[in-house]
Amino acid sequence: GGKLKETGTNHWASNSGATNSSGFTALGPGFWNSGAFYHFNESEGFWTATESDITNAWKHYLYTGYNWLDHGLGVKTTEAYSIRCVKD
Numbered sequence: 001g002g003k004l005k006e007t008g009t010n011h012w013a014s015n016s017g018a019t020n021s022s023g024f025t026a027l028g029p030g031f032w033n034s035g036a037f038y039h040f041n042e043s044e045g046f047w048t049a050t051e052s053d054i055t056n057a058w059k060h061y062l063y064t065g066y067n068w069l070d071h072g073l074g075v076k077t078t079e080a081y082s083i084r085c086v087k088d
Helices: none
Strands: 029-031 036-038 041-050 055-065 069-077
Touching: 029 041
Parallel strands: none
Antiparallel strands: 029 036, 041 055, 055 069
């Protein structure tokens, strides 16, 4: 996870292990869930292109104080996460 996060604290409350050595530059905007915005400058979630079923899709998640990448299922109708477009 640290390899994906922007270094410094311009966009993260704290930033343990961040190196951005991948050049991905995740910025920590937080996320939207069920009508409210959460964890600004503390986290960033990214939708993947992989659905679990009609209701859920997989997401990857970064946290402000950790240098690892988490993953889990997100509900497509109530949760909003970042996306990153990749040009072939």
